[in-house]
Amino acid sequence: MEVLEAIRARRSVRKFDPDHRMTADEIDTLMQHVILSPTAFNIQNWRFVAVTDPARRTEIRKAAWDQSQVTEASLLLVLCMDLRSWEKSPERYWRNAPAKVSESMIREIRHFYRDDDMLQRDEGMRSCGMAAQTAMLAAKAMGYDSCPMDGFDFKRVGHLIDLPADHRICMMICIGRSMAQAHPRAGQLDLDEVYMQDGFA
Ligand SMILES: Cc1cc2nc3c(=O)[nH]c(=O)nc-3n(C[C@H](O)[C@H](O)[C@H](O)COP(=O)(O)O)c2cc1C
Numbered sequence: 001m002e003v004l005e006a007i008r009a010r011r012s013v014r015k016f017d018p019d020h021r022m023t024a025d026e027i028d029t030l031m032q033h034v035i036l037s038p039t040a041f042n043i044q045n046w047r048f049v050a051v052t053d054p055a056r057r058t059e060i061r062k063a064a065w066d067q068s069q070v071t072e073a074s075l076l077l078v079l080c081m082d083l084r085s086w087e088k089s090p091e092r093y094w095r096n097a098p099a100k101v102s103e104s105m106i107r108e109i110r111h112f113y114r115d116d117d118m119l120q121r122d123e124g125m126r127s128c129g130m131a132a133q134t135a136m137l138a139a140k141a142m143g144y145d146s147c148p149m150d151g152f153d154f155k156r157v158g159h160l161i162d163l164p165a166d167h168r169i170c171m172m173i174c175i176g177r178s179m180a181q182a183h184p185r186a187g188q189l190d191l192d193e194v195y196m197q198d199g200f201a
Contacts, residue, residue, distance in 0.1 A: 006140040011182035013145040013174075018072040020177040026142060027075060030175070033138040037131040041109045042093040045085040045124050046131045046170075049078040049161045059160050064152035064172075073147070073174035078157065079132055081124025084166045086113040121168060128170030135173055145178035 001009070022030075031048065039045055051057055054071070061070035070076060082088070090109050094102035113120055136146040149172040158169055 001141040003137070006137045010136050010140045010146070011185075012147045013176075013178045013180065013182060014067070014069045014147055015178065015180035016069055016072040016074065016145070016174065016176035017179050020074050022074040022144070022175070030075075030135065030138050030142060034131050034135045037127070037134040039127040039130070040123055041086070041105060041112070043086050043090070043109065043123070044093060044127075045081050045083075046127045047080040047082055047167065048131075049080060051076045051078060051161065056160055060152070060157055060172075063156035063160065064149065067149070067151060069147050069149075069174040069176075070152075070172075072176065074144070074176035075174070077135065077173045077175065078161055079128040079170045079173065080161075080163060080167050081121070081128055081170055082164075082167050083117075083120045083124060086110070086120070086123075124168060125170055132171060132173055135175070139175045143177075144175050146176075147174040148172075149174065 027050065034048065035044070035046075037046075051060060057071045057076060060076065061067065064070050086109050090106045091102060093109075094105045097105070113123070132148055136148065139146045152172065154169050157163075157172070163169065
């Protein structure tokens with residue numbers, strides 16, 4: 001599917017075929033594309049938890065105000081961020097670059113993120129947001145639909161996936177075979193209202 005068409009066709013779906021399961025190969029293809037999403041300084045600070053255990057899914061559904069897509073989608077991805085990825089062997093992120101470039105990037109990474117908790121979290125949100133859209137468009141291109149979600153108790157879901165102390169959850173995405181046509185777009189703003197040139201004045 002062509003990219004612009006995938007963007008137009010992607011809609012949030014809440015009714016998935018509960019009997020359909022994506023194959024391991026399909027999930028691998030999807031995730032191999034997701035991890036090509038950009039991150040600042042290439043720190044790749046996203047972490048993705050695919051929840052496959054039905055009992056855990058049921059518990060997550062309860063923590064998500066019983067939204068049925070949590071258990072009925074083929075794939076439930078919890079998009080998490082590692083707040084400290086910038087300091088965890090950062091040479092990995094530049095290992096194929098010339099030594100001079102790699103050394104200078106590692107210096108900059110430390111300087112940029114050290115002592116700034118808010119920036120570390122913001123960066124995780126940016127990276128996960130990018131990855132989320134990649135996941136949803138890749139899913140669409142593979143013939144699947146998706147639903148992005150933040151309607152859940154983050155603390156409870158964190159507990160259910162054994163989230164490490166230096167990680168945070170950004171959102172979840174349900175992916176699967178749609179059983180229902182998406183509603184017409186609810187209230188798209190005109191481009192004029194959100195797009196401006198040279199500032200807000
Ligand atoms: C960050 C985020 C969180 C969302 N959380 C939920 C959710 O918990 N449950 C749900 O049914 N839809 C959720 N949605 C879907 C939105 O309602 C949907 O994207 C919006 O209405 C636009 O519709 P569209 O995605 O079909 O274009 C979420 C979307 C985003 C981007």
